[in-house]
Amino acid sequence: MDRRKLIRKIVVYAVYILLLSSLQVSYPNRLGFGGQTADLAFVFVVLTGYFNGFVDGAVVGLIMGIVRDCLAPIAIIGIDGSVHVTAGIGMLVMFLAGALSSSFFTKKMHRNIPFAFVSIAFCTLVYKIGGHFLAYSWTFIVPSAGSYDLGFYEIVVRSCLLQTVLNLIAGIPLLILMRFAGPVSLSEQRRTSDDVIMSNEDTSWLQI
């Protein structure tokens, strides 16, 4: 990749990371519905991984995660019963989202736009189901964390499905931005084949 393209990539990613993370935590009530909030940052990382491959997805995910941990971290009830602000969970979530999205629905679907939505839905469901599973497990490991009393309807409909729908809606403008004002120019996108995107990756692992 020549230097000019690399600089464009870095600058555009930096702008989107700061802009989307800031919008996410500044106006969550305008992005939310029914107790869930469309996660612009998460969707951006998924789209980055899907369109631009593992390296971009993982790096953008890690940086987006640092910003997430910085602006709106998770608080967890610790073993001592007191509430702790954690660091790193945002990084882990976003990194895995970037890695996951670069591994599914990419090779066979040639990173086409309709399957970008499938990727968003898939990654969101994995994140939500994993999150609920970990939160549930945590209450077993740490009795002082109380009980995890969310029912099936609450988890499936009001958390997983609602979040997926909101993320899919958020995906529409982000997809347009990625396509026309993204880190890779439109002409470059047309020229670049899947083989080029994956040239530096180990394609034998989970490439569907």
Added chain:
Amino acid sequence: MKKLLTTKWFIVLAVSLLLIAGIVLSFLPGSPLKAVVGISSKAVSPAQKSVKTTGNAFSDFWSAIADGIAIREENKTLKEEIADLKYRLNQYEEAAIRYEELKNAFHIRDTFSNYDIYGASILSREADEWFSVIRINAGKNEGIVLEQGQSYPVVDTEMNLVGRVIETQGSNSMVLPLLHEGFSASGKVNEVNGASVIVSGDSVLKRSGLCRVKAFDKNVKLEPGTVIVTSGEGGLFPDGIPIGTIVSVDYSNPTEVTAALRPFSNIGELEDVFVMIPFIADDKKETVPGASESSAPVAGGQG
């Protein structure tokens, strides 16, 4: 070996394990990951502030265009109101002087006179249902210093409970909101000898903006419309901070009657909050590290 190190699965596994180790260590003071996040905070915060300011300016500009005609009419009415209010202000200023005289005379104790109250603006809110800690723009540099195991109440401009400070950094602090599952406060029914209750966050109710209320005594009757305030038990929250109103009561378990409470403060709409710090005697206050001269509270306690 080189091929293994560059394979995707190996990178994902290694980074994930490193991050998990970092998360576990972040529970301890002086965690390296928290240091990284702290450093990035210095770079990210100004950007986030700019986006917020721009967003607000854009929103205000749009409102100005959309509401132009209404504003003109409102302006006319407001001018008349200003004239009336100026007259009333003069009267109230005199009344305030009288009040101070009476207060000193009868030693009326302010409800929260043992607290220094620091004003702060909300910088960032929850990002989703789990990333839900709120950040405010007052921290160690402003004199908000948390010792191990300490926490400070946070209230809104109407003195309604918003949450509590759980971590402070250089120029910002993390606030655990009232709706968070980890939040818990001793409360009471707002009447003479009101029954004691526990108000806590609940993972189901928080989606509707509600908290859970549990009564200590199973014979206590909780009814919709009952106002709950902090009881002062437990030492963290002073007595009498309004928390919210009970909206429904669950009698399904006769041995443990619980209720849903709607907080008075609407965290989603809040812009400014106040941190209440127990009043420190002057000699002790001098030893507080990081407190700058500009960190004077907006309303000092009377001791």
